Amino acid sequence: xxxxxxxxxxxxxxxxxxxxxxxxxxxxxxxxxxxxxxxxxxxxxxxxxxxxxxxxxxxxxxxxxxxxxxxxxxxxxxxxxxxxxxxxxxxxxxxxxxxxxxxxxxxxxxxxxxxxxxxxxxxxxxxxxxx
Amino acid sequence: xxxxxxxxxxxxxxxxxxxxxxxxxxxxxxxxxxxxxxxxxxxxxxxxxxxxxxxxxxxxxxxxxxxxxxxxxxxxxxxxxxxxxxxxxxxxxxxxxxxxxxxxxxxxxxxxxxxxxxxxxxxxxxxxxxx
Numbered sequence: 001x002x003x004x005x006x007x008x009x010x011x012x013x014x015x016x017x018x019x020x021x022x023x024x025x026x027x028x029x030x031x032x033x034x035x036x037x038x039x040x041x042x043x044x045x046x047x048x049x050x051x052x053x054x055x056x057x058x059x060x061x062x063x064x065x066x067x068x069x070x071x072x073x074x075x076x077x078x079x080x081x082x083x084x085x086x087x088x089x090x091x092x093x094x095x096x097x098x099x100x101x102x103x104x105x106x107x108x109x110x111x112x113x114x115x116x117x118x119x120x121x122x123x124x125x126x127x128x129x130x131x
Numbered sequence: 132x133x134x135x136x137x138x139x140x141x142x143x144x145x146x147x148x149x150x151x152x153x154x155x156x157x158x159x160x161x162x163x164x165x166x167x168x169x170x171x172x173x174x175x176x177x178x179x180x181x182x183x184x185x186x187x188x189x190x191x192x193x194x195x196x197x198x199x200x201x202x203x204x205x206x207x208x209x210x211x212x213x214x215x216x217x218x219x220x221x222x223x224x225x226x227x228x229x230x231x232x233x234x235x236x237x238x239x240x241x242x243x244x245x246x247x248x249x250x251x252x253x254x255x256x257x258x259x260x261x262x
Contacts, residue, residue, distance in 0.1 A: 009147075010146060010147055011144045011145070011146050011147075011229070011233075012144070012145050012147070013142045013143070013144060013145075013233065013237075014142070014143050014144075014145060014155070014156065015141060015142050015241070015244060016140075016141055016142075016143070017244075017245070017248050018248070021248075023244070024145070025145065064248070065247065065248060066248070066249070066250065087247060090247055091244070091247055094240070094243045094244045094247060095244065097240050097243070098142070098237055098240035098241060098243075098244065101236065101237045101240045102142075102144065102233050102236075102237055105232065105233075105236035105237065106144075106229055106232045106233055106236065109225070109228050109229035109232045110146070110229060112225045112228070112229075113146060113148075113154070113222070113225045113226065113229065114148070116196065116218060116221055116222055116225060117148050117149070117152075117195070117196060117197070118197070119197065
């Protein structure tokens with residue numbers, strides 16, 4: 001569900017917002033795509049997510065936030081449309097700001113992990129752990 | 132699979148490491164728990180993850196990194212044990228350092244999202260989007 005690395009951020013955040021509510025790349029990518037396409041089903045298709053799962057993710061957000069993040073209209077000839085509410089738009093923008101901040105401010109910590117991926121010799125010898 | 136908020140970090144990172152390899156809270160919590168329990172099945176049970184999924188997550192890491200993150204021993208009377216390799220330990224430590232850095236450096240961006248969760252009036256009026 002998430003694109004990444006070469007053309008996107010290397011680190012994407014997941015926020016734990018209390019109770020069972022969390023907000024990560026999946027829900028944000030979905031919200032953004034609904035905003036772009038004007039349709040939950042088109043967004044789900046574009047992201048390769050089953051419609052039912054997309055609907056459940058959005059329902060979780062609508063219930064978890066103080067007001068809805070997305071509103072739908074009953075369909076006329078072109079079917080029902082969907083669009084982000086001002087809260088939904090603010091949420092996507094705030095997530096993007098966090099994501100950008102993370103990737104800029106934690107560059108050295110990210111680089112340390114990348115060194116572990118790329119080169120086994122970067123691992124310093126350590127004392128043996130007990131079993 | 133992830134505990135959070137009150138007693139843990141609010142933001143947990145997922146890193147996209149190139150190709151299909153990613154590293155997020157699920158894999159890190161599992162590695163840490165294997166290190167604590169000395170057993171993949173005990174770790175899976177403690178985290179409420181099916182054993183097969185736990186095994187697949189670890190296999191993905193072992194294949195994606197230049198050397199294994201976890202090693203297993205053939206079982207004697209007590210069954211086979213498992214423990215983190217030095218690379219596995221370094222990986223958990225590096226992830227923890229990143230997680231701590233994120234939560235400290237992005238406090239204002241995190242607070243902005245929390246305000247959206249807690250109060251609908253925090254959303255400034257915006258111009259209507261086109262459908």
